[in-house]
Structures are given as C-alpha cells and as structure tokens.
Amino acid sequence: xxxxxxxxxxxxxxxxxxxxxxxxxxxxxxxxxxxxxxxxxxxxxxxxxxxxxxxxxxxxxxxxxxxxxxxxxxxxxxxxxxxxxxxxxxxxxxxxxxxxxxxxxxxxxxxxxxxxxxxxxxxxxxxxxxxxxxxxxxxxxxxxxxxxxxxxxxxxxxxxxxxxxxxxxxxxxxxxxxxxxx
Numbered sequence: 001x002x003x004x005x006x007x008x009x010x011x012x013x014x015x016x017x018x019x020x021x022x023x024x025x026x027x028x029x030x031x032x033x034x035x036x037x038x039x040x041x042x043x044x045x046x047x048x049x050x051x052x053x054x055x056x057x058x059x060x061x062x063x064x065x066x067x068x069x070x071x072x073x074x075x076x077x078x079x080x081x082x083x084x085x086x087x088x089x090x091x092x093x094x095x096x097x098x099x100x101x102x103x104x105x106x107x108x109x110x111x112x113x114x115x116x117x118x119x120x121x122x123x124x125x126x127x128x129x130x131x132x133x134x135x136x137x138x139x140x141x142x143x144x145x146x147x148x149x150x151x152x153x154x155x156x157x158x159x160x161x162x163x164x165x166x167x168x169x170x171x172x173x174x175x176x177x178x179x180x181x182x
Contacts, residue, residue, distance in 0.1 A: 008070065010115045013108060015070035015083065018058055022071055023051035025079045029100035036161040038137045039098050040168075044161035068124075072112045077103065083112045085120055088130060093120060095131045095144075109143045117147055121175045128174045132157060135167040148181050149173045 008015040018026070027046060030036055036044040043050070061067035069084035081099035088094045095116060099109050120126040131149055133140035134157070141151075149171035157168040 008115050008119055010111045012074060013111050013115070014073045015112060015115055015119075016073065017062070018055045018069060018071045018082075020052060020055055022079055023055055026051035026055070026082070029079075029081065030098065032101050033161070034101050035098055037159065038134060038140065039096075039161070040132075040134075040157050040159055042098070042161055068116075068119075070112075070116070072097075072099070072108060074103070074108065080108060081112070083109075083116050085116065085124075085126075085129075092128050092130050093124070093126045095120070095129055104139070109140075110146050113143055114147050117173065117178060121178055126175065128172060131171045131173075132168045133171075134159065135169060141169055141171070144171050144173075147173070148178055150177075 006017065027048075027050070030042055030051070031046045033044055036042040036046065058067070058069050062069075066087040067084065068086075069082060071079050072081045072083055073079055080103040081097060083095070083097035085093045085095055095113065097109055097112060117129065120129055129149075131144050132155070133144065150173070151169055152172045153170045155168050155170055156165040158164070159166050
C-alpha cells in the first residue's frame with residue numbers, strides 16, 4: 001500500500017494528498033466558470049460543502065487503488081489546482097486535472113502531468129493512460145501532447161457545468177511509448 005501521505009515533487013511544483021484544510025481554496029478556485037466549464041464532472045455553481053465532501057472521499061478511493069487525487073502546489077502560490085488518476089470502465093487509468101485561472105499558461109499543468117505520468121508508470125505499474133479534453137479547450141490538449149500523449153479518437157462527454165454533451169478529444173500514452181521517449 002502506498003502511503004496516504006505520499007508527496008511527489010517536480011522542479012517548480014509539488015503534488016500531495018488533499019486535506020480538509022484545502023477545501024476553502026478548492027472552493028474558491030473551482031467556483032470560477034472558466035475552470036468549471038472545461039471539466040466534465042464539476043457543477044457550476046459549485047455547491048457549498050462540495051469541496052469538503054470531495055476531499056473526504058479521497059483516502060477511501062486511494063486505499064481501493066482506483067483513484068489517486070493530488071493537490072498541485074507551487075512555492076509562491078500554494079494550492080493552485082488538482083491532478084489525479086482514476087480507473088475507467090475499461091480498467092485503464094485516466095488522467096484528469098484543472099488549474100485555477102490565475103495560474104494558466106505558466107507551465108504548471110505540464111509539469112504536474114509529467115510528474116503524475118512518472119508516478120503512474122514507475123510506481124503504480126500502469127501500462128496505459130488515457131485522457132480527454134473538450135474540443136473547446138485546446139490548451140489542455142497541448143499540455144497532454146507535450147508530455148507524449150497522442151490523439152486516438154473522439155467521443156462525447158457530459159459537462160456538468162454546461163449541462164450538455166460536448167465533443168471530446170481522447171488521447172492515450174502507453175508505458176512503452178513513454179519509456180521510448182525518455
């Protein structure tokens with residue numbers, strides 16, 4: 001069992017498990033329409049107590065091995081977003097993330113994704129990662145492609161904030177592809 005206190009470090013960021021003390025900051029960052037509207041499973045407006053409820057379930061899901069949520073921290077700003085892995089219906093692991101709008105375009109998502117991919121392949125022994133981004137969010141696609149993900153198709157995914165199905169671009173990265181590129 002990998003410890004619930006596991007922390008992963010990049011050059012400019014740190015990934016760590018959430019604590020309930022993070023809930024107000026999560027609430028603040030995710031309540032932004034520009035963030036929530038780019039994520040499939042985030043309602044808008046974000047409900048009071050929603051962050052606490054979400055964080056409270058992390059240890060159980062981590063213990064089951066089907067979800068690995070991490071807070072993304074920078075030295076200057078503290079908590080700026082989240083990134084994690086979750087088991088899909090097909091049994092693969094999917095990477096997902098969001099960054100608070102004031103921190104967009106600073107390389108934080110790319111670095112966090114790179115650190116999480118290393119964790120998935122080197123520590124968890126995952127063989128294939130998937131990811132998806134809405135067609136209206138090409139910046140997320142650039143983050144994923146920068147770390148080696150390749151487009152493998154399209155589908156529709158429901159966006160809670162927008163209350164509609166949206167076009168989604170599906171990407172994939174295998175452990176072998178990752179090893180060959182590093």
